Amino acid sequence: MVSKDVLEDVIDEWAEEITNEKVIHRDITNRIEKTLDYEEVTIIKGVRRSGKTFTLYELFQKHSGVYINFEDDRLYDFTMEDFEKVMDITKKNNQSTLYLDEVQEVTGWEKFAHRTHRRIKILVTGSNSKLLSSEFSKSLVGRTKSYSIYPLSYPEFLRFKKMKRSRNSLSDYMKIGGFPRIVLTEDISLANEYFERIIYRDILGREKVKYPEAMKILALYLLSNIGKEFSYRSLKNVCGIKHENTVKDYIGKLKEAFLIHVINRFHPSLKVQESYGKKTYAIDPSFIHLGKRGSPDSGRILENMVFLHLLRKGHDIYFGKNKKEVDFIICEGLKPQKIMNVTYEAETEETKKRELASLLHYQKEIGVEGEMISMYPFKLPKDIELLLAHRFL
Numbered sequence: 001m002v003s004k005d006v007l008e009d010v011i012d013e014w015a016e017e018i019t020n021e022k023v024i025h026r027d028i029t030n031r032i033e034k035t036l037d038y039e040e041v042t043i044i045k046g047v048r049r050s051g052k053t054f055t056l057y058e059l060f061q062k063h064s065g066v067y068i069n070f071e072d073d074r075l076y077d078f079t080m081e082d083f084e085k086v087m088d089i090t091k092k093n094n095q096s097t098l099y100l101d102e103v104q105e106v107t108g109w110e111k112f113a114h115r116t117h118r119r120i121k122i123l124v125t126g127s128n129s130k131l132l133s134s135e136f137s138k139s140l141v142g143r144t145k146s147y148s149i150y151p152l153s154y155p156e157f158l159r160f161k162k163m164k165r166s167r168n169s170l171s172d173y174m175k176i177g178g179f180p181r182i183v184l185t186e187d188i189s190l191a192n193e194y195f196e197r198i199i200y201r202d203i204l205g206r207e208k209v210k211y212p213e214a215m216k217i218l219a220l221y222l223l224s225n226i227g228k229e230f231s232y233r234s235l236k237n238v239c240g241i242k243h244e245n246t247v248k249d250y251i252g253k254l255k256e257a258f259l260i261h262v263i264n265r266f267h268p269s270l271k272v273q274e275s276y277g278k279k280t281y282a283i284d285p286s287f288i289h290l291g292k293r294g295s296p297d298s299g300r301i302l303e304n305m306v307f308l309h310l311l312r313k314g315h316d317i318y319f320g321k322n323k324k325e326v327d328f329i330i331c332e333g334l335k336p337q338k339i340m341n342v343t344y345e346a347e348t349e350e351t352k353k354r355e356l357a358s359l360l361h362y363q364k365e366i367g368v369e370g371e372m373i374s375m376y377p378f379k380l381p382k383d384i385e386l387l388l389a390h391r392f393l
Helices: 004-020 028-037 052-063 082-092 109-116 134-140 154-161 167-176 180-185 190-203 212-224 232-239 244-256 270-275 298-312 349-366
Strands: 041-045 066-069 097-101 121-126 144-148 260-264 278-282 316-322 324-332 335-343 369-374 384-388
Touching: 004 052, 004 066, 004 082, 028 041, 028 052, 028 121, 028 144, 041 052, 052 066, 052 097, 052 121, 066 082, 082 109, 109 121, 109 134, 154 167, 154 180, 167 298, 180 190, 190 212, 190 244, 212 232, 212 244, 212 260, 232 244, 244 260, 260 298, 260 316, 278 298, 298 316, 298 324, 298 335, 316 349, 324 349, 335 349, 349 369, 349 384
Parallel strands: 041 121, 041 144, 066 097, 097 121, 335 369, 369 384
Antiparallel strands: 260 278, 316 324, 324 335
């Protein structure tokens, strides 16, 4: 347990620090702000260091409230009983909003939220998607409004860097990525620190993993091969794991920690999709540079950025493989809406023909529009639209 005096000191110190902190606006804050009048618990989830805390800071500066960061070492002994002290302090300070940062550190927090969400507005953040599983789901089903925060989008990157939209600034974004602290400091080595913390704290620190080093090898392999098809069977040899189910479980844990996203090969049947190969994408371009490859693959990095852009837009995303391959099939549910290929530049006529052939094949196959995203312009048939990457993003 934590004494009430210590809690009050912690809350007062954080309030002063947040008030004096320089906060750069994130686009998602406008959407989250609309939930402040909702009785539902607002859930803000996303990969570590993506900006969840500073989103709470921005809301705190505009609307005040009581903020608690459960990674503060003074709160390591915080228990469920201490929430009552927090409620007393909130009432004493005449506040009506409670910000609980990295709340998954407190076992049973969801029961407190269930009991009090109609008396006070609660916003919580977490760095693992299990924040929304097991006991939490049972206790708060139908009583939450959830948002996913990603590292900075390209427009947000421009805002943070005070740059203009251009091919050069997009090249910088490809190298630096979107983690706010890395963008502001240009210290790309921080990406490795984030990766290690995700593996060893957000996954291994909370999960029973029989082969921890194999999981790390698997993560680095997937980051080295984003946008390339894999099967669980093919990954067994990569990381030295005997069973496909173990590989599948480890990939699930990497997804839960928001390190990677996995997409399926498109088929109208979900059951058939599960039997097909899959592709993985990194949560941020900076993580791709951690992978072990001979040279940077600008085309794959650009493809990853386009994927993240589509993900932020809320699209259902698949890849196509049926005689020809297409990078993305964008759907509503299982109904295709658009097909898309991404290329850094069509350096050769062969590259151009290959990219076009797959788009034309799928346009005929599923009857939807095709688009090409490229860093540099080149000539296309009239029925295929070319979008320059720095404008598309």
